[in-house]
Every structure is written in structure tokens, then in C-alpha cells.
Amino acid sequence: MEPLDVELDEAEVEFPQEPMLLNVGPSHPAMHGTVRCVMELSGESINKVDVQVGYLHRGFEKMCERGTWTQVFPYIDRCNYVSPMLNNVGYALACEKMLGIEVPERCQYYRMMLGELARMSDHLTCDGAMAMELGAFTPFLWMIKGREMLWDLFEEECGARLTHSFGRVGGMAHPPTDGFKENALAVVRHILSIIDEVERLLLGNRIFLDRLEGVGVISAEDAISLGWTGPCLRAAGVAYDVRKAHPYMKYGEVDFDVPVGQASDCFDRFMVRIEEIKQSARIVEQCAERLADSGPVNVDDPRIILPPKEEVYSTIEGTIQHFKIVMEGLKLPAGEVYSYTEAGNGELGFYLVSDGSGTPYRVRIRPPCFLVTGGLERVITGQMMADVVPCFGSLNMIGGECDR
């Protein structure tokens, strides 16, 4: 080793020629969820990256084949665990499509409200975590405060803060509580004021903008070819939202806009989510007006819905109905169906194959963020090491959904 005070001519110093392999391992502070990126760096810029997912593969699709159709709901919850009601609703709609039934209007508005509140929770978490990783800790805490309000609302309705398992085939587990509408509107108002504060704090900050603008750009053709959907695709300029393109439930009757970005960089992905929170708030307000205060929430079909407990204990039909649904599972007709909804990250599809019994034959979840993470390679190749953090954060990879 040469002593440090020797004058070194830069032209004489040999810098290493081979690129360096860096493992951004499965346990990393700035990567949401467990993803391993093996990067080949030359200096600070990334030449190649191998994104390895699967560190949270919990075998959902195999587990679904062991229970009944209703027992799939807890597994579905834990897919996209930041917006579990959207998953619940998507799966319930898939089963109902297979049965050929439609739930009552009150249930549809209820599902829409809970779904949009869950979407707000998802976007708050994603944007908050993204801001935190860029050093802005305060907006994260404010957004988590907003999320806590939403979770309080969910706890009141569904019984659990996070993994509700509240949806059922043919309806919901319980009807809405009495104070649901007022609480939902109050929470939504608070969250809109939190978003306002966050925007005022972040959008004028030069450092925040410099770290996000122009970083992680992907073209619309690449995004479509990669199978991206949801906020990431909309930030790339493609106005595809399942709620508008193929309306389901009552989405065709409520008034909302779909924010679409132009620059397709991390900043657009961030802002698309902020705007979507505002649009979800609009949907919640409109649904709250239309949600009936009384009326059936579940479909009136004894082969699908569990009877009320009084009937189970007093009438023989109730006992038999309860027994058949619980022990054998509700029977979906043999066949296959593909049903899709707009989840927090894009088009969440369910491809269900049934053999006519109460046990699912195959439950395939089409995970939106699996495909979005597949595009991570294309997004970060050529960027600098420090840009990986906002890029990855803006894609909102949820480990449970990506790896299932």
C-alpha cells in the first residue's frame, strides 16, 4: 500500500474495471416487503439487476384447495394486506359471478364504501412510506394518523383493524352499523385535510421533487407490455381503470375521475395516488348518500347464506342449511370464471375453477403487483443506486400479493 501523502497522478491509478455485485437483501430498511435485488453496479449506476421475489411465498393457492369457498376469505385478506376489503370484495364478486347472483343494492354500496376506504388506506401507506424513505418522516406520521382513523372505522364495522375477512359470498358478514355513515364522512373529511397538509409540506420541497421527478421513467408501451395496471399504469399515461372500463357494482352510477399522469416517473406515481385518495373520498360521500338505512345485505338464498342463529337452533331447515354450508361448503357449479376488480394496485383477477363440490379446485389470484414488480428491472436499470429507493417505493409492491 502506498503512503497517502504521495502525489498520485489520476491517470496512473487503475480503477477496477469489473462491475460490483451488490446484494440488496431480503431484509432491507428501505424496501417494502422482502425482495432481494442482486445488482451489478458500475460506480453508482446500475447495469443489471436481478429482482428475486418469493421470500413471502405462503402457498395461498394450495391452501385454498384444502378448505371451502368461504374459508378462502382469510387467505385473500392477507394478499394485499393494506387494502384487504378490496380483495374480499373482488373474491366475493368472483364467486357470485360463478353462481350467477347479484347482491342487493344496499350490499353493493356498502362494499363500495368499505372498498374505497381500504383504497385510501393503501395509498396513504404507500405514499407515507415513500416519503419516509426519502427522509420526510413527518408526512409519514400524519398519513399513519389518517390510516389509524380508517382502521378505527374498520374495527367498528368488521371487528378487526387489518385482516377483516368480512366479505362473504352473497353478501357481507354483518350489516353496516348505525353510525357508519356519519363516521365514514367524518373520517374522510379528516383525511382530506391531512392530504392537504401533506401536499403543502412536500410539494414545495425542492429536495423531494428533485428526488422524484424524472426518476424511474417507463414508457407506456413498456408498461402495457409488462402487464402493469392500476396507479403505476395510469401514471404512465394510460387511462385504464377497471371501475370505468368495465364497471361493476354501482361504479357506473357514481361520479368520479381517474387521475392519469404524464411523465411516468416516480413523482407521477406518487401524485396519482394522492389524487386517487381524493377521488375515493368523493365516491365514499356519494355512496353514503345512497346507502339505504335498512334492508337486506345478503342475498336471500339458503344454499349460500348462513341462516340466522335463532333459526338454526329452532327450525330443522335452519339446522340442515347451516350444517350443509359449514361442513360441505357452499357449492359453486362446476366450471371456471375469471372476474376482475380494481384493487389498490391494479386489476386484481380471480380465475376460479370449480368441480361442483364445496372445495375449490383451483383458485388463481392474478396479482397486480407481481407484474408491477416484474417491471422493476426495467425501471431501475440505468438509474443510480439511490434512485432505487423512490422507484421501489412508488411501485407499491405488497409482499403478500406479489408472492402469495
Add this chain to the structure above:
Amino acid sequence: MGEINSNEVLETGVGEGFVTTRLVPLLSWAQKYSLFMYPFVTACCGMEFMAVSSPRYDFSRFGSEAPRFSPRQSDLLWVVGTITQRQAPVLKRIYEQMAEPKWVLAFGTCASCGGFYDNYACVAGIDKIIPADVYVPGCPPRPEGVLDGLMLLQDKIQRGDRTPGVVKPRRDPATNQKMGLVELRRSRRTA
């Protein structure tokens, strides 16, 4: 750690105030209120972990605020979420890289016992790979449960107790009766 079990009076230069204590409880007191955590977050429990760290259920009140993302610099390993077979070597490596004294908190049912994932992909509880000190059940556990788990761990650190503990509810929420499962062991000793 030198076992200087001394009751000597320490005189200051001016001869004013002095404190006598034993070294080990003093060190344990310092350790339990300054746990640097390594949040090994994998799954849904990570959302509750975020909630516990945020101002409403703040766990930095308990001294356990600083996350250190290097295992060498942390003493409490929070295993938050499901550990799959693929993740198991990673977890074991991180545990081995931590320096003594170290503790492990199994956050959530998946980390404690595998949860409802009894399949080819998941490890049925981290204690099959690394020893755990406190188990916080729940899917995901309520933040209050996590705080109970943290307090339980702090109590164990104070007493120098390495037997594992489970967080249990104090009262049955449906009937507001004491559950009787939680038999409190001993009175609080001054530390």
C-alpha cells in the same frame, strides 16, 4: 460483564450525593430501557408494526425507539410476519450476526407458531430456527398486545430471565372478568 456485586459507597469529590446499587440490575435497567431494535419485517404484521411505531401507540415511550438496520448494532430482533422456508437462512444469519446480549420478539402468530400456514412454504414458528424470548400472538396482534409484549420482555431483562413468555390478555373482553390464565408471579421488586 464483570460481576462486581459491590455495595461500596462511592464518594464524589465534594462528598455530596451518592448512589449505591448492584451492577447487574443497573445494567439490566439500562438495557431494558434502551433496546435497539432490528425490525425484520416481512408481512401483514408489518402494518401493525408501523402502527405501533406511530404516535398513537408509540413504543418509543418504552425506550425502544431506535431501529438499527445492522444486526451488529441492535439487541432486539423483532421478527414481524411470516417466515418462509426461503427466508429461514436469512433470519438465521441475521440472528447469528447479532452480538450478545440479544433478545428476540416473535411478533404475530406466524412468527410464533406458523399461523394457519401449515404448508410446504412456511416455517411453523421461528423457534424452530432461533430461540425466541417473547411471543406476541395475534393475526395481526393489536398494538396494545405488542406493547404488553415489550413490557414483558423488559421485565424479563430486568430479572435476567431467559425463559420464553407469551403475551396473554389480562381480562376477557366479553365479560370483563379476569381470565385467570394470567397468574401474576411475584410482586414488583424495586430495581
Add this chain to the structure above:
Amino acid sequence: MSQALVELIQAKFPQAVIETHAQHGDETVVLEAAQWKAVHQFLFSDPRARMNMLMDLTAVDYPERDPRFEVVTHLLSLDKGHRIRLKARVGDPDGDDAEIDSVTDIWASANWMERECWDMMGVRFRGHPDLRRILLYPEFIGHPLRRDYPADKIQPLVAYREVDNIEKLPPFGEEEGMPFGRQTHLGVPDPDADEDAQVN
């Protein structure tokens, strides 16, 4: 889902179509495995179809059938809004020889989805640039989503700890709990307890 697309395929590839159905409104075409890529390429590039998005690619295992696996793709056209499901049957009853062409050079999303299909079901994709496991680790043997793979057969990477009674580790007795808080065992009355609380 669109009937016009089905007719388009039947017109262009009459010998490739084995059967069609439209259960629950989803148009489905079952194809010959040999024509898999040609039909997909046609649907992607033909201006009447324009299926520019591959939504899903997966496989379903029917162990009592021959061929055993059914590779299923769902396509969507963003401009025209129509969808279709395409299927092909591959594989012999033992699960070997399940090979089909890869569509990675048509849609980039097929890359990871075909890797997952290989990982979980064991269907090989000819022409895939990098067919390796994605959700499971390389040391895993077998394809877990097949019906004959037992769901609880583990293949651990790390040897489990050598402790007695590891299945019931560690034993938690009744007294195991939290020694802080209300000291009810000492006979100190709990100020908040409702002495007349009845069990429902």
C-alpha cells in the same frame, strides 16, 4: 369477452381450435398446443383484435386427464375493451413432457408469469429466456401446486433446532404471564373490578 374474437380465431386457425365455450360470459377457446404461439401472435398484431395486454398466464392440473395440464391465458385489449381466454392442454399423466411455447417475446409480462407456472406446476416454456424458479428456492424439488404434491411436505433449508419437544416448544404454564400490573394473586383488591359481574 367477445364472440367476434372467437370467430376471428376460428376463421384464421380452423384446425387449431379444439372447442369453445362461454361459461358465465367468458369466451374461451381451447387450442392445439402446437399453435399456441401463432394464435397469440395473431391476436396481438391483428388490427381487429389488438390484444395488447396479457392479463394472466397460469396452468390448472387435472391429474385424471390426459393431457394433464391446461395452460390458460387471459388477454385484454385496452383499446377495444374485449377479453378472451385461451387454453391448451399439455403433459402426460405423470406430469412429464409438459412443454409449450413461450410468449415472452410478444408480451414482457409473460416472463415472470411463465416462471411462476414452471415453478408451481412444472410446465416448461420453450424459448423462455430465463426459466428458473421464482417463488420458491432453487433447492426445492417438485412442483407444489400439482394435485399430487402434499401440501404440508416441507423441504427446509435450515435444519431445525435440536431441542426436546420442539413441536410443543416451549411449555407455557398457567402462571406464565406478565408479573407487572394488577397484583391480584396477593389478595390486593382490584379497584376497577366489578364484583357483581355475571358471565353472559
